[in-house]
Amino acid sequence: MKTVHDTTVWRLEVADEAGTRALAEKVAEMVGAGDLVTLSGDLGAGKTAFARALIRKLTDDPQLDVPSPTFTLMQVYEGVDFPIVHADLYRISDPSELGELGWDEATDQALVLVEWAERAGGALPAERLDVRLTIPPGHDEARVVELSGYGAVAARVARAKGVDEILETSGWRDAAREFMLGDASTRAYERLRKPDGARAILMISPPRPDGPPVRYGKPYSAIAKLAENIRPFVAIDSALRAEGLSAPEIYAADLVGGLAVLEDLGADGVVDAQGPIRERYAEAAAALAHLHARPHSDSITMSDGSTYRIPPYDLDALLIEVELLIDWYAPHIAGANLSSGQRASFVNLWRQIAIEIATAPPTWTLRDYHSPNLIWLSEREGIKRVGIIDFQDCVMGHAAYDVVSLLQDARVTVPDDMELRLLGHYAQLRRASAPDFDMAAFARAYAILGAQRATKILGIFARLDKRDRKPQYLAHLPRVTRYLRKNLAHPALTTLREWHLANLPRLIEDA
Secondary structure, eight states, rough: OOOOSSEEEEEEEEESHHHHHHHHHHHHHHHOOOOOEEEEEEETTHHHHHHHHHHEEEHTTTOOOOOOOOTTTTEEEEEESSSSEEEEEETOOTHHHHHHHHHHHHHHEEEEEESSSSTTOSSSSOOEEEEEEEOOOOOOOOOEEEEEEEEEEEHHHHHHHHHHHHHHHTTOOTTTEEEEOSSSSSSSEEEEETTOHHHEEEEEOOOOOOOOOEEEEEEEHHHOOOEEESSHHHHHHHHHHTTBBOOOOOEEEEEETTEEEEEOOSSSOOOEEEEEEEEHHHHHHHHHHHHHHHHOOSEEEETTTTTEEEOOOOOHHHHHHHHIIIIIHHHHTOOOOHHHHHHHHHHHHHHHHHHHTTSSOOOOEEEOOSSSEEETTTTOOOOGGEEOOOOTTOOOEOTTHHHHHHHHHHHOOOHHHHHHHHHHHHHHHHHHHHHTHHHHHEEEEEEEEHHHHHHHHHHEEEEEEEHHHOGGGGGGGHHHHHHHHHHHTSSSGGGHHHHHHOOOGGGTTOO
């Protein structure tokens, strides 16, 4: 096997064969179709026992007969999600013999477990997980296990090691782990439950890999001011809690690995089967009015003494987001092939419109303040009843953005009368703290940012369908389209509405 540069080694000790089986079940969560796992180490150290436990976990059959493949050379199992090949190459004298076994056909899109992998010479891929089991001197049952990840697998080993360490240091290692459904982001969440019933959330938020440069030599995420790692989440979390808002308490965090153990705020949301719950949305609007009542600095001092600086929601960020409509929605949903002139006109119109937003006095703009990210905490009082769980992309922007995010929710329809009442509720609370609050100017910014946000979301949902194979987001397009039409009716957006009528009329004209 060839060598690869990226390598992570995780060394563990297990007390007995039960510990080996438990470790194999952990490894089952790290591997998938197309992966290679090589098993090495001392004779009698338990390589086949490790493979047996791994295969039983992946087939969801704890009684499955998994004999050693020493004589058959290769055994194939049907896993729940993909086939599993278990091979022992001790009796292979030349790598060319793999072809006679039908190796390529059997291992295609399968998880491959190989004992005596060195017999294959350079025929096996360099990217792999190597599991080395050794017997420490003077021990019969204990084993030392080294998990070595090579190539792309190295990151998975590092993450599993990091999770194990943060659960240990935070006192949650004995907790059962339950995967929670994610959303459109790269983050993952697990609910932790201790034997005594205590709960927490494990957030896995690995550093965002840089995408291709799209402008100024920067990737989209950098221009749009999206969080590159978990540090913004930790910083904003502490800042929101200091403001009297209910962000989750952070029990432990690994800023390098992108891991955190968080307070579990529960699963009671702000909507029910009929839609938005008025009382809960009113309190969510009140929480924003509280946050917007006084100016905020863009600098947050973190617990380690370092300073996190909140990026500005500048003109470049606002514009690159609206371009998602012409990059993704127009060609893939509307079937419109816009010319370079049409595209330039669209961007220039938005530049003229958005400049007043980008230059207005800024506040903390949480950016994802909508129903999926709001938890109702009935046991608390006032605005503390609104739990906020998603804010790592916070920027210094216009106060109207988060109000739009709440009241023009992309995933649930907020009736027009409720939207107007809650806007009035927000304005009343703002006037209570600032009698000179200009509602007309706020309404203008609300329409502009409502159109900007709807434009962006139409592009994002089209991209999720076309690029990421997540068509479920297309179900929300009619709702977001209605929001866009409503916002474009504002006089501040007349020229932009005319552009849509000329170039994407189906977005504006009623069916």
